[in-house]
């Protein structure tokens with residue numbers, strides 16, 4: 540392939556634009572805040588799980604408490620009926636004595652059930668405190684997530700702006716270059732880690748950093764200035780400049 544030496548050197552400008560653009564894109568996709576957001580997503584999942592667990596625990600205890608209260612109420616109602624019966628004085632002496640025994644037994648039963656009720660109430664209080672704590676942890680994680688998202692958006696917007704600025708002249712540069720030279724450059728850039736054209740600097744290919752041997756240098760010296768050269772090592776377009784050491 541042949542191309543005007545000035546066009547070959549201009550290809551280095553294009554490479555410079557593309558290298559800077561690739562750096563900015565890499566920076567944008569590897570923002571430290573993105574790793575932080577991943578960690579926060581994990582933390583949020585755990586905090587959310589803790590809230591669900593605490594809510595379930597609270598709900599279970601509320602049902603347990605309602606049952607304990609109903610149990611106590613049943614015994615109270617039964618005792619009230621017995622007491623009313625006793626107070627009425629109706630029935631045989633044997634029946635009234637039996638009622639008195641039952642009342643005494645109900646009183647003991649009520650005391651036992653009330654103890655259970657108090658114990659459930661205490662457990663419910665503990666569960667409610669745990670739920671409050673879990674919700675507050677979740678709210679704190681949510682606040683951290685919101686802050687990290689704002690930070691990410693700000694940094695990404697800044698890099699997107701710098702990227703637009705850096706690549707603004709690209710179309711003009713491409714437009715000024717021969718299409719076949721640009722096509723070869725793009726093909727090599729895509730397959731060679733983002734670098735399609737490299738300067739020959741002090742006998743070294745700046746694409747692969749290898750120093751050319753004397754035979755290669757002799758071949759390059761003999762080549763016509765408009766011959767598009769390729770590095771023997773990395774096959775990138777090798778651009779001669781005043782600093783090539785030829």
Ligand SMILES: [Zn+2]
Pocket residue numbers: 737744745746747748749770771772773774775
């Ligand atoms: Zn090379």
